[in-house]
Amino acid sequence: MFTTLLLATAIPRGARADNVGSITGTVLFEGDPPERATLRRDADAYCAKTDGKTPRLADEVVVTRGKLRDVLVRIKNGTPGLALKGPPATPVLLDQKDCMYAPHVVGVVAGQKLAVRNSDGTFHNVHGQIAGKNTWNKPHAPKDPDLALDTSPKADDVLEVRCDVHPWMKAYAVVQDHPFFAVTGDDGAFAIKGLPVGTYTLEAWHPTLGSKSMTVKIGTGKRGAITARFSYKP
Ligand SMILES: [Cu+2]
DSSP states (O other): OHHHHHHHHHSOTTOOTTOEEEEEEEEEEOSOOOOOOBOOOTTSHHHHHHHTTSOOBOOSSOEETTEEOSOEEEEOSOOTTOOOSSOOSSOEEEEEETTEEESSEEEEETTOOEEEEEOSSSOEEEEEEETTEEEEEEEEOTTOOOEEEOOOSSTTOEEEEEOSSSTTOEEEEEEESSSOEEEOOTTOEEEEEEEESEEEEEEEEETTTEEEEEEEEEOSGGGGEEEEEEEEOO
């Protein structure tokens, strides 16, 4: 009896454990993307040197051939029975490289740590805020070991990370209470796998362009692998 109950909570009604679906897709930016400002980084000679001959551009909105980078795509309405038993032990890596954060947007599971690395030969400080409230502010000298920093135990929180030494440096860690999310790269592509049959709200989140959502249905057989497309416009 106890086993039956456990199974009943582990698998949503109507879903079969062996029938897992996937959502793959692309995030587009249609029309002319906003112009990326040229960053002035000569206040720090190290940063300016990593620019080489071509000045670096702001990374708030990065569009490559109509595809939008740095969009976190996630299941928004929860995934009954698939909640994690705790955050993954492996932290999510945020690198400070050439005086930029890489990546610009990461997704984390509630409670998962952020490993912040300094790959630069200059001093950074790592300043985290959630909704304007400080979470930590750490000095990070060259060759210092990675920092293991708390994110947040609360789904939907957005942890904003900045460097007060280099005001153009900004990154975002977006919190989920499940593992069903992905962040787009230069190709605008995302893939979320391992979903049971069901109806989901799929949300796209971008730091400055905002959120969009749609309803998707994972069915059986061929209807288990669906494609989705989000489109942002100027
Ligand atoms: Cu910095």
